[in-house]
Amino acid sequence: MIAENPTKDYLHAGHSVSSWLGTTDHKRIALLYLFSITGFFFLAAAAALAIRIELLTPEGDFVSAETYNRLFTIHGVIMIWFFLIPSIPTVLGNFLLPLMLGAKDLAFPRLNLASWYIFLIGGLFTLAALIAGGVDTGWTFYPPYSTHFAESAVVLTATGIFIAGFSSIITGLNFIVTIHTLRAPGLTWFRLPLFVWTLYATSLILALATPVLAILLLLVAVERIGGMGIFNPLQGGDPLLFQHLFWFYSHPAVYIMILPSMGVVSETITCFARKRLFGYKSTAFASLAIAGYGFLVWGHHMFTAGQSAYSSLIFSALSFLVAIPSAIKVFNWTATLYKGSISLDTPMLYALGFIGLFTIGGLTGLFLAALGLDVHIHDTYFVVAHFHYIMVGGAVMGYMGGIHFWWPKISGRRYNESMGRFTAIITFVGFNLTFFPQFLAGYLGMPRRYWQYDPSFQAYQFMSTLGATVLGLGYLFPLVYLGWSFFRGPRAGANPWEAAGLEWQTPSPPPKHNFSGTPVVNEEAYAYPEYPG
Amino acid sequence: MPILNTLDDQVAASGAVGQFPDRMEERHASFMGMWAFLATEMLFFGALFTAYAVYRIHYGEAFTQTSKVLSVFWGAANTAILLVSSLTVAHAVRASRLKRKAECGLWLGTSALLGLLFLGIKIMEWATDAREGHLPWGSLGFNPPGLHPEAERIFLNLYFIMTGIHGLHLFIGIGLLVSLAVRMRRNRLSDAPELPVEIAGLYWHFVDIVWIFLYPLFYLAGR
Numbered sequence: 001m002i003a004e005n006p007t008k009d010y011l012h013a014g015h016s017v018s019s020w021l022g023t024t025d026h027k028r029i030a031l032l033y034l035f036s037i038t039g040f041f042f043l044a045a046a047a048a049l050a051i052r053i054e055l056l057t058p059e060g061d062f063v064s065a066e067t068y069n070r071l072f073t074i075h076g077v078i079m080i081w082f083f084l085i086p087s088i089p090t091v092l093g094n095f096l097l098p099l100m101l102g103a104k105d106l107a108f109p110r111l112n113l114a115s116w117y118i119f120l121i122g123g124l125f126t127l128a129a130l131i132a133g134g135v136d137t138g139w140t141f142y143p144p145y146s147t148h149f150a151e152s153a154v155v156l157t158a159t160g161i162f163i164a165g166f167s168s169i170i171t172g173l174n175f176i177v178t179i180h181t182l183r184a185p186g187l188t189w190f191r192l193p194l195f196v197w198t199l200y201a202t203s204l205i206l207a208l209a210t211p212v213l214a215i216l217l218l219l220v221a222v223e224r225i226g227g228m229g230i231f232n233p234l235q236g237g238d239p240l241l242f243q244h245l246f247w248f249y250s251h252p253a254v255y256i257m258i259l260p261s262m263g264v265v266s267e268t269i270t271c272f273a274r275k276r277l278f279g280y281k282s283t284a285f286a287s288l289a290i291a292g293y294g295f296l297v298w299g300h301h302m303f304t305a306g307q308s309a310y311s312s313l314i315f316s317a318l319s320f321l322v323a324i325p326s327a328i329k330v331f332n333w334t335a336t337l338y339k340g341s342i343s344l345d346t347p348m349l350y351a352l353g354f355i356g357l358f359t360i361g362g363l364t365g366l367f368l369a370a371l372g373l374d375v376h377i378h379d380t381y382f383v384v385a386h387f388h389y390i391m392v393g394g395a396v397m398g399y400m401g402g403i404h405f406w407w408p409k410i411s412g413r414r415y416n417e418s419m420g421r422f423t424a425i426i427t428f429v430g431f432n433l434t435f436f437p438q439f440l441a442g443y444l445g446m447p448r449r450y451w452q453y454d455p456s457f458q459a460y461q462f463m464s465t466l467g468a469t470v471l472g473l474g475y476l477f478p479l480v481y482l483g484w485s486f487f488r489g490p491r492a493g494a495n496p497w498e499a500a501g502l503e504w505q506t507p508s509p510p511p512k513h514n515f516s517g518t519p520v521v522n523e524e525a526y527a528y529p530e531y532p533g
Numbered sequence: 534m535p536i537l538n539t540l541d542d543q544v545a546a547s548g549a550v551g552q553f554p555d556r557m558e559e560r561h562a563s564f565m566g567m568w569a570f571l572a573t574e575m576l577f578f579g580a581l582f583t584a585y586a587v588y589r590i591h592y593g594e595a596f597t598q599t600s601k602v603l604s605v606f607w608g609a610a611n612t613a614i615l616l617v618s619s620l621t622v623a624h625a626v627r628a629s630r631l632k633r634k635a636e637c638g639l640w641l642g643t644s645a646l647l648g649l650l651f652l653g654i655k656i657m658e659w660a661t662d663a664r665e666g667h668l669p670w671g672s673l674g675f676n677p678p679g680l681h682p683e684a685e686r687i688f689l690n691l692y693f694i695m696t697g698i699h700g701l702h703l704f705i706g707i708g709l710l711v712s713l714a715v716r717m718r719r720n721r722l723s724d725a726p727e728l729p730v731e732i733a734g735l736y737w738h739f740v741d742i743v744w745i746f747l748y749p750l751f752y753l754a755g756r
Contacts, residue, residue, distance in 0.1 A: 098552075105552040107562045173569045181562040182552065207569055211577035219584075219694070226670035228690045229683065230584065236683030241587050245580050518554070 009412065009509040024109035025512060030095035031410075032116050037083050037091065040123065041475075044078035047071045049472065052465040058455040068451040069136035070152065076139030081161050082123055084395055085253060088260035089171055089206070090119075092402045093199050095410060097175060099503035099510060100193050102184025102519040107177040115170040122164030129156035138449065140250075143231040143242050147223040155224055158217040165214045168256075172206030175199050184502070186521035190284070193501055193525045194277065197284040198263030201291035205252045205259075209295070213249035216242065243305055247298035255294040257391055258358070259287055261398020262329055265351045268405050269333050270526040271499040272348035273340025277526050279332040286325035286332075293322045303374045312371055319369035326362050330355060345497070346420030350401025353428040357393025361386060364439065379449075381460075382442025385435045393431055400427065400478065407482060408496045412509040413489030419481045427474030433467025500527050560728055567732045571739050574702075578743055581695050585750060588687050595684030600754035602667055602678045603692070607658050608752035611651050612744065618647035619741045622710075626734045629727040634717050637730060641714040644737065648707040655700055659693070669693070692751050699747060702740045709733045 010027045013019075020028060050071050054062040063071065094112065098105050106112050129135055132153040137146040146154050179200050183192070219230050220242075229235020231242045270277050277283060299307060299315030333355055342348070364386040368374050377383065404420055407413075438446075441460035446453060453461065495504040506515050553559040589596050625640035662668065666676025669689040677685045713733055716722050722729065 103552060107552065108566060109552065169573055173566055173573070176569050177562050177566045180565055181558055207573050208576050211573050212580045215577055215580040215698075222694065228670055229686055230690055230694075236592070236687055238587060238591070241584060245583070248580075 008511050009507065010512050011412070011509050013512040022113070024105070024113050026094050026098050026105050026109065026112060027410075027510065029112050029116055030091050030093075033086060033090040033094060033119070036116070036120060036123065037086055038479075040078050040082035044075050044083060045472065045475065047075035047078070048468065051075065052468045054451065055453070055461045056465050058453050058458055058461075060452045063451075065451045066136065069138075069449070070134035072449060073135050073138050074130060077126065077135070077157060077161065079391075080139055080253070080257075081164050082119075082126065084257045084391060085168060085206075086119060086164075086171075087257075087395070087399045088264065088402060089175070089199060089202055089256075090115075092195075092264070092399075092406060093171075093175065093202075093260065096406065096503055097178060097196065097199060098182065099409075099506065099514055100196055100501060101178065101182050102187060102502050102515060102521065103178065103182035104513050104515075106174050107181055108174050111170050112174055115167040115174070118170070119164050119167035122160045122162070122167065125160030125163060126157055127160075129153035129160060132156060140246060141217070141220055142246075143220060143223065143237075143239050144233065147220055148232060155221045158221050162214050162217045162221075165210045165217075168206045168210045172203040172210070175203040176207065179203075184519050184521055187502075190281065191521055191524050192284075193263075194266035194280070194283055194287070195260070195263035198259045198266075198287045201287040202256050202259045204288075205256050205291050205294060209249045209252040209256075212245055213253075216245045216249070240302070240306060243302050244298065247301045248295070251298040251301065252291070252294040254387070254390060255290055257395040258398075259290060261354060261395045261402075262287065262358075264398045264402035264405065265333060265354050267499075267501070268347045268351040268401055269336050270528065271405070271497050272345060272351070273337050273342050274528045275336055275340045275526070276524070276528060277332065278335035278338075279328070280525065282328050283332045286328045289325040290322065293318065293325070297322060297369075300369050300374075303371060304378045316369055316371050320366060323362065323366055326358075330359055330362075344421070346415075346417060346424050347401045347405035347497075349421055349424035349428075350397050350404060353424065353431075354394060354397040354401065357389050357397060357428075357431065361389030361393055364389065377442055379447055380442035381438040381446045381448055384448045385438035385442060388435045388438075393435070397427070397431075400424075403478070403482070405497070406503070407485070408492030409503060409508045409510070411482075411486045411489070412492055412507075413485050414492050414496065415485035415489055416481050419477060423474050423477045423481075426470055430467050430470030430472075430474050434464050434471055435467070437461075437463040437467075500525070556725060560725075563728055563732055564735075567735050571735065574739060578695075578698075581691070581698070582746070582750075585691050585695070588684070588691065589754075592681065592684035592687065595679065595681035596688050597755035598679045598681070599685045599688040600751060600756075602662070602665070603752050604658060604661075605752050605756070607654055608748055611654050612748050614647050614651045614654070615741045615744050618644045618651070619738055621647065622734045622737045625710075626727065626731050629730040632726065634720070634722075634726060637726070638714045638717040641710045641717065641730070645707045645710040645714065648703055648710070652700060652703060652707075655696065659696075662689075662693075695747055696751070699740065699743055702743070706733070706737050706740050709736065 010025055013025075014023075020032065023029060023032075050063065051068070054060065054068055054071075056062075060068070094106070097103075130153075135150070135152045135154055135157040137150050137152070137154060141154070141158065179192075179196060222228055223230050223232065229237045231237045231239050233239055266277055266283060297315055297319045299311050300319045303312050303316075333351075344352075364382070368377065368383060368386060401424075404415070404424075407415060437460040441457050442448075444457070446457045446460070492508050494507050496508075497504070502515075502519055502521070503510075505519065550556050550559045553562065621640050621644040625637050625644060628634075628637035628640055667678065667689055669675050669686040675682075675686065679685055710733060713722075713729055717726060
C-alpha cells in the first residue's frame with residue numbers, strides 16, 4: 001500500500017475558485033459535473049414528485065392539465081439530457097478513465113473543461129425556459145405540435161439541449177482518443193477493465209448519434225421561428241421524417257445511459273465476488289454489439305405511426321437481436337457470482353439490484369418490440385414502466401452503485417456502510433413499488449401522459465406514489481451521508497475494497513498527476529486470486 | 534502508429550509532452566480527434582442529406598424545376614473557388630512540414646481569402662434570391678417559382694438551411710486559417726508547426742467536400 005500524502009492530492013492542489021473553475025484536471029472536472037448534474041437531478045425529481053402527487057387521485061386537482069404537461073416534459077428533458085446522458089460518463093468516466101488507463105489526464109484536457117462550460121450554458125438555457133413558463137411538448141418535441149401549436153418555450157429549451165449536445169460530442173471524442181492513445185505500457189485492449197469498454201461503446205454513440213439530434217432541434221427551431229414547412233404536413237412536410245431522425249438519436253441515447261452502468265456492474269461484481277469476470281471477451285464485444293444494434297432499431301418507436309409494415313417487420317426483428325448481447329452480459333455476471341466469495345457491501349447491493357431490474361426492463365422491451373402486442377400497449381403506462389426499469393432501475397442504480405464503489409477513491413473517505421446498505425435496499429424496494437404497478441396499469445389500458453384517469457386505476461397510481469416517496473428518500477439519504485463523509489468520514493486508504501484495477505493503486509484521493517510514475521501493466525483485468533472451488 | 538505497450542516506449546517517455554508520452558503520440562491523438570470530429574460532422578450533415586433524399590423522392594419533378602431558379606454560373610464559380618482553396622491549403626500543409634513558415638502563412642492567407650470570396654458570392658446569391666421572392670419564410674413575400682408551391686418551399690428551405698450551415702462551417706474554417714497564419718507570423722507556434730496546420734487542413738477539405746455534394750444536389754438537379 002502506498003502511503004497517504006494528504007497535502008498533494010487533487011482536492012488540495014489549490015484552493016482558489018479559479019483553481020476549480022479553470023482546472024484542466026479530469027478529477028476536478030468530474031466533481032464540477034457531479035455537482036451540476038446532482039442539481040439537475042433533484043430539479044427533475046421535484047417535477048416527478050409533483051406528477052406523482054397529481055396522480056394520487058383520478059381527478060385533476062393538484063395542478064392544471066397545462067401545468068401537468070409542462071411537469072412531465074421538464075422531468076423528461078432534464079432527467080435525460082442533463083442527468084442521465086452525462087451522468088456516468090462525465091462524473092465517473094472523467095474521474096476514472098485516465099486512472100484506469102494509467103494516464104495523467106484525458107487526451108484533450110482543455111476541451112474537457114470546455115465541455116463542462118458548454119453543458120452549463122445549455123443547462124442555463126433550459127433553466128431560462130423553465131422560468132419562462134416551461135415547455136409542454138413532451139421530451140420528444142414531435143411536430144407539428146412543437147413547431148406550430150405549442151404555446152410554450154420550445155425554442156429556448158431546444159437551444160439548451162442543442163448546446164448541451166456539443167458537450168456530449170466533445171466528451172465522446174475525448175474518450176475515444178484517450179482510450180486509443182493513452183493506455184499505460186502493457187495495457188492492451190483485452191486487459192482493459194470492462195468499464196473502459198463500455199465507455200468506449202458509449203462514446204461512439206455520443207459522437208455519432210448526437211449530431212443528428214442537434215440538426216433536428218435546429219430544424220424544429222427554425223421551423224417554429226420562420227414558419228418553414230420542413231415537418232409540417234400542411235406545407236408538404238413529413239412529420240414522420242422528424243420521428244425517424246429523432247429516434248435515430250434517441251434510441252441509441254438509451255444505450256448511452258445503460259452501457260456505462262453495465263460497466264460499473266462488471267467492476268463491482270468482480271470485486272465483491274473476488275473473481276475474474278466470466279466471459280471477459282464476450283462481455284466486451286457485447287458492449288460494442290449493443291452500441292451497433294442501437295443504431296438499427298429506431299423504427300420500433302413508430303410501429304403505430306404510419307410507418308410501412310415491412311419496415312416495422314425488420315425493425316421488430318432487429319430489436320429482438322438486441323436481447324442477445326444484453327443476455328450475454330446478464331449470464332456472464334450471474335456466472336461470475338457462481339462459487340464466488342461474495343460480500344454484500346453497498347456497491348454490490350446496487351449491482352445485484354441492477355441485474356434484476358435490468359433483466360425485467362429488457363424482457364419487457366421484447367414485449368414492446370413484438371409488432372402485434374405493441375399495438376395494444378403502445379403509449380400506455382407499460383411503456384413508461386419499461387423505460388423506467390431501464391433508465392432508473394438500470395442506469396441510475398448503476399450510477400449510484402458506481403458512486404458508492406468509487407466514493408473512497410474520489411473523496412479519500414469512507415461513508416457509513418449501514419446507511420449505504422439500508423439506502424440501497426430501500427431504493428430497490430421503492431423503485432419496484434413505483435414502477436411495477438405501472439406495468440399492470442398499462443397493460444389494462446392506462447395511457448401515458450394523462451392528467452386525469454379512470455378511477456379503476458387509482459390503486460396502481462397510489463402504489464406508484466407511495467413507492468416514489470420511498471425512492472425519493474433513497475436518493476436524499478446519500479446526499480446526507482456522502483456529504484458528511486466528504487468532510488468527516490474516516491480515511492479510506494488507497495484500496496479499501498482490496499479491488500484490482502489501476503485506479504486503486506494510487507492514494508485516495510489521487511495526487512494531481514494520478515501516479516507517481518507511469519504504471520506498467522502485466523496482467524489481465526480483475527486478477528483476483530481464484531479461490532479453490 | 535505504434536500503440537504504447539512496450540518498456541522501450543516507457544523509457545522514451547522522458548520526452549513527455551503534457552499527458553502524452555512523446556510528440557508522436559500527441560500527433561496521433563490530434564489526428565484521431567479531428568477524424569472522429571469529422572465523423573460527427575458527417576452525421577450532422579447526413580441528417581440534412583437524408584431529409585433532402587426523402588423530399589426529392591416525394592417531389593422529384595418539383596425539385597428539378599425549382600433548382601432552375603439558382604444560378605449555375607455562380608454555383609460553378611464557387612465550386613471552382615473552393616477546389617482551388619483546397620489546393621492552396623494542401624500547399625500550406627506542405628510548406629509547414631518543410632518548416633517554411635513565411636510561405637506557409639502566405640498559403641494560409643490565400644486560402645482564407647478564397648474562402649471569403651466564396652462567402653461573398655454566396656451572400657450575393659442569397660440577396661438575389663431574397664429580391665426575387667425566393668425566401669420561403671413566413672411573411673417575407675414568398676413567390677413560388679412554379680406550380681408546386683409546397684414542394685418548392687421545401688426545396689428552398691433545404692437550400693437555405695444546408696448552404697447556410699455549410700457557410701457557417703466555412704466561416705469557422707476561415708477563422709481557423711487566419712488565426713494560424715497570424716500565429717505563424719508572430720512565431721507563436723511550437724517547433725512542430727505542421728500539426729495545427731494539418732489538422733485545420735483536414736477540416737477545410739471536409740467543408741470543401743460537403744460543398745461538392747451540395748452543388749449538384751441543388752444547382753444541377755434540373756439539368
